Ligand SMILES: Nc1ncnc2c1ncn2[C@@H]1O[C@H](COP(=O)(O)OP(=O)(O)OP(=O)(O)O)[C@@H](O)[C@H]1O
């Protein structure tokens with residue numbers, strides 16, 4: 001069994017403040033978690049605000065270094081990736097999907113420019129691509145998310161709907177042929193009526209492209225619907241983990257039960 005991702009006893013402590021008022025926060029305490037290379041999956045990460053979800057994601061993406069333990073991607077310690085070329089190769093394989101697609105694109109820049117630049121950048125590793133090759137790559141990525149280059153060409157971000165823009169952001173993440181997407185609350189800014197279609201897209205990417213996706217969310221309904229496995233985090237620790245439907249149908253840990261009840265109890269306040 002080879003591992004795509006091996007989060008091995010990882011922790012992250014942030015230290016804040018000056019000499020006199022030093023404070024440390026253990027954002028992630030001691031988390032181990034593996035994704036197998038041959039078994040693409042959607043792994044949901046849920047938990048209250050401040051439980052360390054984004055910090056864990058940032059360590060998987062190599063944006064934050066663990067203060068203990070290691071994150072191995074394809075057998076390589078992410079912290080050891082230093083050179084520009086190695087870093088680019090890693091980033092091609094592990095792509096983030098941001099929460100707010102409007103932040104991913106400058107409002108004054110046509111969105112296709114980003115897609116062409118991303119394609120040109122990653123294709124440059126294997127020789128200088130032609131215009132047609134770049135456009136074909138961009139179109140292929142857009143088709144994967146249910147759009148086409150013809151629909152997106154020349155458009156500014158505000159000329160696309162929030163759902164289309166998030167799909168375009170996901171297409172951009174697909175251009176370098178990643179193995180893993182790390183999506184930190186990717187649908188929280190998307191209109192509720194469109195959420196399901198975006199998360200269904202994740203399932204189809206898993207099935208068609210063999211991608212694994214770490215899906216961080218506050219939305220237990222979509223987590224239940226699309227994920228293979230789930231971890232429930234509280235205060236930097238995993239309090240429960242397992243098959244998503246089993247965990248959410250029959251949560252064992254008091255915190256998981258509370259989380260589920262909070263969702264099921266309508267809040268009319
Ligand atoms: N760069 C940082 N410097 C200092 N403390 C940080 C930093 N990033 C996160 N923290 C702290 O670490 C803890 C975990 O934060 P994190 O953003 O990982 O939580 P989260 O589960 O993603 O929350 P949310 O659901 O609100 O996005 C919090 O107490 C937060 O204040």
Ligand SMILES: [Mg+2]
Nearest residue numbers: 053054055184
């Ligand atoms: Mg977060």
